[in-house]
Amino acid sequence: MRTDQGQVVNLADYRPTDFVLERVDLTFELDPTATKVEARLIFHRREGSDLKASLVLDGDELSLAGLLLDQVEMPAEQYTATADSLTVRDLPAAAPFELTITTIINPEANTQLMGLYRTGGVYCTQCEAEGFRRITYFPDRPDVLAPYTVNIIADKAANPLLLSNGNFLGGAGYGEGKHFAAWFDPHPKPSYLFALVAGDLGVVEDTFTTMSGREVALKIYVEHGKEPRATYAMDALKRSMKWDEEVFGREYDLDIFMIVAVSDFNMGAMENKGLNIFNDKYVLADPETATDADYANIEAIIAHEYFHNWTGNRITCRDWFQLCLKEGLTVYRDQEFSSDQRSRAVQRIADVRHLKSEQFPEDGGPLAHPVRPTKYREINNFYTRTVYEKGAEVTRMIATLVGAQTFRKGMDIYFDRHDGQAVTIEDFVKCFEDASGRDLTQFSLWYHQAGTPLVTASGSYDAAASTFSLSLEQMVPATPGQPTKEPLHIPLRIALLGHNGSQFATKTVTGAEITGDVLHLIGRSQTAVFHGISSRPVVSINRSFSAPINLQFDQSEADLALIAHHETDNFARWQALTDLALPNLLQAARDARVEKQVTCDATFIDALLAAAQDDSLEPAFRTQALALPGEADIARELGSNNDPDAIHAGRQAVLSLIAAAGMDVFETLHKAMATPGEFRPAAADAGRRALRNAALTFLSYADNAPGRAKAAFDNATNMTDLGHALSILAHRFPDSAEAAYALDAFRDRFADNALVIDKWFAIQAGTPGAATLDRVLKLMENPSFKRSNPNRVRALVGTFAFTNSTGFNRADGAGYRLLAKEILDIDPRNPQLAARLLTAMRSWRSLEPVRADHARSALMEIERANGLSTDVRDIVERVLKG
Numbered sequence: 001m002r003t004d005q006g007q008v009v010n011l012a013d014y015r016p017t018d019f020v021l022e023r024v025d026l027t028f029e030l031d032p033t034a035t036k037v038e039a040r041l042i043f044h045r046r047e048g049s050d051l052k053a054s055l056v057l058d059g060d061e062l063s064l065a066g067l068l069l070d071q072v073e074m075p076a077e078q079y080t081a082t083a084d085s086l087t088v089r090d091l092p093a094a095a096p097f098e099l100t101i102t103t104i105i106n107p108e109a110n111t112q113l114m115g116l117y118r119t120g121g122v123y124c125t126q127c128e129a130e131g132f133r134r135i136t137y138f139p140d141r142p143d144v145l146a147p148y149t150v151n152i153i154a155d156k157a158a159n160p161l162l163l164s165n166g167n168f169l170g171g172a173g174y175g176e177g178k179h180f181a182a183w184f185d186p187h188p189k190p191s192y193l194f195a196l197v198a199g200d201l202g203v204v205e206d207t208f209t210t211m212s213g214r215e216v217a218l219k220i221y222v223e224h225g226k227e228p229r230a231t232y233a234m235d236a237l238k239r240s241m242k243w244d245e246e247v248f249g250r251e252y253d254l255d256i257f258m259i260v261a262v263s264d265f266n267m268g269a270m271e272n273k274g275l276n277i278f279n280d281k282y283v284l285a286d287p288e289t290a291t292d293a294d295y296a297n298i299e300a301i302i303a304h305e306y307f308h309n310w311t312g313n314r315i316t317c318r319d320w321f322q323l324c325l326k327e328g329l330t331v332y333r334d335q336e337f338s339s340d341q342r343s344r345a346v347q348r349i350a351d352v353r354h355l356k357s358e359q360f361p362e363d364g365g366p367l368a369h370p371v372r373p374t375k376y377r378e379i380n381n382f383y384t385r386t387v388y389e390k391g392a393e394v395t396r397m398i399a400t401l402v403g404a405q406t407f408r409k410g411m412d413i414y415f416d417r418h419d420g421q422a423v424t425i426e427d428f429v430k431c432f433e434d435a436s437g438r439d440l441t442q443f444s445l446w447y448h449q450a451g452t453p454l455v456t457a458s459g460s461y462d463a464a465a466s467t468f469s470l471s472l473e474q475m476v477p478a479t480p481g482q483p484t485k486e487p488l489h490i491p492l493r494i495a496l497l498g499h500n501g502s503q504f505a506t507k508t509v510t511g512a513e514i515t516g517d518v519l520h521l522i523g524r525s526q527t528a529v530f531h532g533i534s535s536r537p538v539v540s541i542n543r544s545f546s547a548p549i550n551l552q553f554d555q556s557e558a559d560l561a562l563i564a565h566h567e568t569d570n571f572a573r574w575q576a577l578t579d580l581a582l583p584n585l586l587q588a589a590r591d592a593r594v595e596k597q598v599t600c601d602a603t604f605i606d607a608l609l610a611a612a613q614d615d616s617l618e619p620a621f622r623t624q625a626l627a628l629p630g631e632a633d634i635a636r637e638l639g640s641n642n643d644p645d646a647i648h649a650g651r652q653a654v655l656s657l658i659a660a661a662g663m664d665v666f667e668t669l670h671k672a673m674a675t676p677g678e679f680r681p682a683a684a685d686a687g688r689r690a691l692r693n694a695a696l697t698f699l700s701y702a703d704n705a706p707g708r709a710k711a712a713f714d715n716a717t718n719m720t721d722l723g724h725a726l727s728i729l730a731h732r733f734p735d736s737a738e739a740a741y742a743l744d745a746f747r748d749r750f751a752d753n754a755l756v757i758d759k760w761f762a763i764q765a766g767t768p769g770a771a772t773l774d775r776v777l778k779l780m781e782n783p784s785f786k787r788s789n790p791n792r793v794r795a796l797v798g799t800f801a802f803t804n805s806t807g808f809n810r811a812d813g814a815g816y817r818l819l820a821k822e823i824l825d826i827d828p829r830n831p832q833l834a835a836r837l838l839t840a841m842r843s844w845r846s847l848e849p850v851r852a853d854h855a856r857s858a859l860m861e862i863e864r865a866n867g868l869s870t871d872v873r874d875i876v877e878r879v880l881k882g
Ligand code: TRP
Pocket: 126, 128, 129, 266, 267, 268, 269, 270, 271, 304, 305, 327, 380, 383
């Protein structure tokens, strides 16, 4: 199971190790450039395994500095050590034995940010998925679980803090100027959950009393001086711990829970047992520097990592093909947490928007893969929207199919049955089969078939018989390696509405199973007949987005308007408004392409403005209604031969038309939604700020002048309002004196706060139009831009490539060339980051031919380059081929 040479790893080749690891005892003598790692590993041969089998341990850029067998130096002919493996022969047949492996590693030179590295003068680790093998030779795979003892020795002045997983055993002075600390984690864990942090950090402390009355020490470590900005994260942590007890019956299981915030990190955060390590972006917040979106992200990610303690750590993955076992389930859990803490409908809308704009394009392009893949070349490239977000949708569908109570029962079975194990998706699904008595064989295809299903619906009403027939057809498109597909078990929540908006009972149905409001679509095509329907119903299909599908259903504007007005499911109301908007945006894009005047349908604008003013709806919901499908959504709907300039221009024209029609509405909202008094990050206030800012955006469109945004910028008392005003100025009036003034003022005010300067980079990188590319190039020369820091790169290069469709997709191809150049520059230092940036090119085939040609050339330039990492090679080849 080695991937370092980029060989394909196949699920079908899985087999358990020949040797069982009993215990791990690690000693680190920390040094910035020469850290000595001594690993004492106790193994025994697995019963029934080949007695001649050698022990093969994984490594990555390692060199062996010592090897003992049961404390005696091992003869050279008994082993072979290379940079990426250590093979030991002639090991005892039955008795346990102890290997002592010494390696010397250089944390300072570790720019990949995998393994042990340095960030801001602090030692820190990232071991998922295969980083532990960069620390010592090890059976670095998730089905090898053991308790760990960790001893850390380091210079005391520079590293007053010495942390690892589990409970603190003790510490003391250790020779001149040094000290040591020992940690023991009694819960058997795979190596990817190992963590070590050493350095000098500030701390915020609290305690949590668990449901059984145990007191847990909570500590969040941040750079000195930033402690006040960690209080919201602490609050989110305590709420997460409580929620997991209340909703899933899960209690924390160590004496201490720690979070460390670091500034160089490849992803959002990592769930290491008892010692989570976070990108500081997802810990630090105060009203002056963090937006409401930042607060919501912090809450969700703190919860996500905490929830991994049970879904991921106590029960882990047998192999990396099972990644969705922990990630899909844990995303589902954090989404549910956020729903309970905030607004369920608004959370669902936000999650579905995100799914459609990020996962649907992945699933419909060259990088499409099943939620549980069967092969990979580089596991780092499978931390995808599909594994995470579609994985969460599949978990959600299980809950929908079996019902909330039975879902909880199935989860209880899962925790009971598999605690302490490394398991598979099949094991997980079986728990819900056992809890419900339902056969989930067909349903499991959701894990195995890639591609977003298309469901086509049509209805017909028979007045004489008082029946309504709903015909449904499903089609799962071909994806790389999967040309044909079987029909899925699709749970579709539905409602039949009468003309006054009331709901018909849907109890008597033939032709399909229906439980509650869930219709089970299992055939390729199926007709459900609803009886006792006294007038032509308006059908609401896929309420709450019960299944992650594309739905094709021709509904009249009047029917959509009725749903938008009367559905009791607020998600469906939002969906209906979106369905009203979309044809207008598609037509606008087509018109803009031929320079035809863009017009907009009155029913749509009326429904939108009605929703915006409806005080019975939460402000956050109304904001979501006003947000309209984005340019990526429009491009996806159009499908092929896309011209990003036309899509952008068309959408801008629609926004201007809405702004003109709704001037008074937006004036009123802008005044009414003020949030006087002290800043509170709570969802209710955040919703008011969001609606007020949405109104400001439309007013700026209506004025077609920067005055109001400039005033908003000057009067802002928090980052949400300040950042929003700056975005309007920079995006809508990029050449104005007001934009230049605001950008400079913002930079000067926050010059010493890298996370806020990232917003400054991102806002500028997001400015629509061809001119932005030069601005991005100039910003790369800015002293605040550090290519070694993933947050900086993502803020500037990532925002440009992923979100700026007109700037990045410049017709002359300069955007693609810029990205290619950056990727080749970053790849030797940080392949994970480079590969992720490259996924911005995944939809290149849907572009019009001139741009598509430029995109292909840029991709081929990357493909031709010497010494590409496996990460980038894997993505570039799939993107070109698929
Ligand atoms: N397990 C982490 C999470 O989802 C993801 C993660 C953090 C990760 N850092 C990583 C994955 C580095 C791969 C590489 O919570």
